[in-house]
Amino acid sequence: MPMAEHRQAWLSLLVGLLGISAVACAPSRSPDHLVVGTKGAISSLDPAKAYQTRSLQLIRVLGDPLYALSDAGELVPRLAAAPPQVSADGLRVTITLRDGVRFHDGSPLNAQAMAFSLQRFRNGGGSLSYLLEDVASITVVGPLELALELQKPYAPFRNLLSFAGLTPVPASAYEPCPDDGASAEIKSAEIKDGLCLPADGFVGTGPYRLVSRRADGTQHRLERFDDYWDTPARSARIDLVSLENSTALFGALKAGEVDVLLSSSLEAEHQLKLEKDAAAGRFATASSPPQTIEVLALATDRPPLDQVAVRQALARALPRSLLSTRASQGLNTPLRSLIPDLFPAAQPTWPELDIDKARQLLAAAGYCQGNPLEVDFTYRSNVPTDGLLALTWQEFLAKNLGDCLTMQIDGLESTTVYDQWDKGAFSMVIYDWAPDFLDPENYLRPLIGCDEHEGSVCKEGDGVFWFDEEAAQLLEDQQNQPPDQRRGTLAALQERIAAGVPYIPVWQGRNRAWSQSSVTGLGYDGSGWLRLDTLGR
The missing domain is CATH 3.10.105.10 (Dipeptide-binding Protein; Domain 3)
Incomplete structure (x- = not known):
């Protein structure tokens, strides 16, 4: 395929994925609007269901975990107000939540909401529910305090509490799963409790909120959550678009149609070219800790x-x-x-x-x-x-x-x-x-x-x-x-x-990301997730 035709092919695909005009896709878009490219569609944002890295990456910016890992690997409270308190026998873990945190729908984060999400993750039968299989009980002991009883002591449990899939979503965001199969997007998120998270209905506590989603999971539009409890996100809007292969991702970044490229699925040849371009100042680059x-x-x-x-x-x-x-x-x-x-x-x-x-x-x-x-x-x-x-x-x-x-x-x-x-x-x-x-x-x-x-x-x-x-x-x-x-x-x-x-x-x-040289704030957190909230021009 000639170069001009090749460029037009992936540009048309990108415009279609964004569902917006070619003008809005162009490098002259608003400084407060970023386009982030990644590989592969996102099938589910239900924390109890999601298992793909790309799904968990998006959940990480739409929500918050109880804890995060610092660059030095230390446990840092996020939705929790303090480190977890572990009993002398290692069987009881008490967590106090941060006061004043609100979900995107305005409802408050409390121990009841957190317990609901943890119980749903443990009991739902999702691909990763085994992570909490040794948790015997999850109990609300105060408005902002809950206790987890373990079946046996487990030293890695502290770090497990930083897992992105344990981000809370309020019970009000879910609805009964339909029996008629009318909505494939909703049905795909069904787990054992009979509740489904609407495909575009994620409600979290994170710096961005989900405002729209293509039915095939190839485009998600995020807007800054103004009532975020921590440092506000830098950019007002982010479009996360999914492309199919390394060539399309590489071409989109090179032509400026994508501001940030988030993908460890690029072929080594493309990664090396981008690293060389970054060394020459044409792009910025960042990598996660080796994982x-x-x-x-x-x-x-x-x-x-x-x-x-x-x-x-x-x-x-x-x-x-x-x-x-x-x-x-x-x-x-x-x-x-x-x-x-x-x-x-x-x-x-x-x-x-x-x-x-x-x-x-x-x-x-x-x-x-x-x-x-x-x-x-x-x-x-x-x-x-x-x-x-x-x-x-x-x-x-x-x-x-x-x-x-x-x-x-x-x-x-x-x-x-x-x-x-x-x-x-x-x-x-x-x-x-x-x-x-x-x-x-x-x-x-x-x-x-x-x-x-x-x-x-x-x-x-x-x-x-x-x-x-x-x-x-x-x-x-x-x-x-x-x-x-x-x-x-x-x-x-x-x-x-x-x-x-x-x-x-x-x-x-390592996971790697590249951005246009005009974009700053490119970096990963200690758990290996790209910090979308720090990106801006």
Whole structure:
């Protein structure tokens, strides 16, 4: 497609998404009006239903959580007036709410409204309701005070209270779900209580309020909430528009039709170009703390990766710096832990590149000298960095360890990988993980948690089929320990996992955003959400 036609195609799409005139879309729009581009439609804004990152990002600016995380990872009260009070046995958490906060409809935030939202999140059966499954009861004990009783002590619970999905919405915003299926937008938000949040009916306490929404979830118009309890939003209006692919997003920002580009779904090539433009002063750029980890998952229950020595050899044969440079253009940074380095508990316990040691381990296991180990490696074919990583590693091994190890690579769509991973379909596969809320356990438990095992083989839990009694005990111990003791336990746990090598960490990634140079205030909060309320010209 010629460049002029290509530009006209995505411009027409953007105008259609905004539902406004081309003049309003142009870079000459009011200084108080910003257009933010992102990828993918938003299916639901019901906090008890939403699970997509893009949905939670919007909820975060339309509402407030009880707490937020500072840049240093400290818990900061938001709707809460003070830190949570935890009983000596760790089973009762008391929260006092901030006085004077109002919802967008003018009703006051109180303990009853907060309890309603927490109970609905816990009981509704949404994708993330398991986050509160260990909360035995939620009780209103005063106009601005509520108490949560836990079934067992849980150290990460404080950080869980910063999760964006726990933002309150008053009961009056909901309505009975229709039985006739007339409104697909409303029906899609139905959960167990029979109540639905109208598609354009989000009522929160945040710096912006929702004033309109396209039926397909591709455009949301926000206006500044004048009665916001904290610092008012800088811009009077924000249009959040959703585009389908990296090329459309990249082109929209380059042409000035979008003021801010919020997307970690851009191809590495586009991200690198924008970073270079930002370095030259043509755009502004910001990144979140590292939150996403990319790992190699090894099937430890079958040959050849059932041998610990073989897994340890693979860990020493991974050229992280080379892969970061060639496959991600340096946008992702090497990682030798299953916990990103934003946490003090992160320990680089996985070995560095050591080809000589890898060769020794493989030789001791009976390989090399005409008998190379054959390993199958599956990558996600629709993730550009995965394919480059696989090819680069395959080439590196052939050049530096070809007498001892040969690697066959195969690409499959992400949906297939995620569907088949825990069924034992892959010998070694790459995938990424980002938690629902930031806490070290939220990286470790999903990867090594095991519900049922036979000896050292996990039968119900993860896709690496690895179980270690000591690691399992350490994982449980850290749940009810004070911070200093917990850090020591988490360090010991990481050492244990690194010795067993069910996973090999590759790199850590960040969410990124870019804006026109005329826009200031671009930045992320400590939980990794873009601060839309600080954006302005």
